[in-house]
Amino acid sequence: MIILESERLILRHQRLDDLEALFALYADPDLRRYIPDAPTTLEETREELAWHQHGHATRPELGLWATILKADGTYLGRCGLLPWTLDGREEVEVAFLIAKSHWGRGLATEAARAIRDYAFTTLGLQRLICLIDPANRGSIRVAEKIGMTFERAGEDEMGPFLIYAMARN
Ligand SMILES: CC(C)(COP(=O)(O)OP(=O)(O)OC[C@H]1O[C@@H](n2cnc3c(N)ncnc32)[C@H](O)[C@@H]1OP(=O)(O)O)[C@@H](O)C(=O)NCCC(=O)NCCS
Numbered sequence: 116m117i118i119l120e121s122e123r124l125i126l127r128h129q130r131l132d133d134l135e136a137l138f139a140l141y142a143d144p145d146l147r148r149y150i151p152d153a154p155t156t157l158e159e160t161r162e163e164l165a166w167h168q169h170g171h172a173t174r175p176e177l178g179l180w181a182t183i184l185k186a187d188g189t190y191l192g193r194c195g196l197l198p199w200t201l202d203g204r205e206e207v208e209v210a211f212l213i214a215k216s217h218w219g220r221g222l223a224t225e226a227a228r229a230i231r232d233y234a235f236t237t238l239g240l241q242r243l244i245c246l247i248d249p250a251n252r253g254s255i256r257v258a259e260k261i262g263m264t265f266e267r268a269g270e271d272e273m274g275p276f277l278i279y280a281m282a283r284n
Pocket of ligand 1: 145146147149150211212213214217218219220221222223224225246247248251252253254256257260
């Protein structure tokens, strides 16, 4: 099912036949550098795909969606919305991952903007965040470009993170 479209991208539910493309992305060390819990095996990748193929399992209106280049149908990555509970507060994160072959063309920003608009307008969410490794300059810039500002730094079992956030208005 198609979730949303932007000028160059289609975001749709993941399908099990996305497995090889997604596994190839996760095999790239530059892509997984700031995603320490990304799947490492084909089986883990299949589990993640299955978990997201009808939307997020516990909040089906959210999820990681296959991100497809309209021009030629290339599977570029997975972008979307993920639910978290942080310090007892329900949050929704804008998540993005784009194939290295297509970095630097504004595609993550385009996806994140379209996801932001979908979250606020279609889903009626009031607040969005990005959870970012402090060294991940590209993601910080994407968060800023869609209108988020730095809110606070934190640390969990996977290491330090920054929270960027924005409210609906
Ligand atoms: C971070 C990522 C999504 C950026 O994708 P992208 O399509 O290249 O991003 P864009 O082309 O939209 O660029 C957005 C901005 O970030 C900047 N940027 C991108 N990568 C950067 C980097 N490594 N260092 C500094 N700035 C960077 C761009 O210059 C641009 O800013 P500008 O318009 O002011 O020049 C991509 O590198 C990626 O998928 N990384 C691996 C997955 C990941 O880390 N996801 C985020 C987890 S929180």
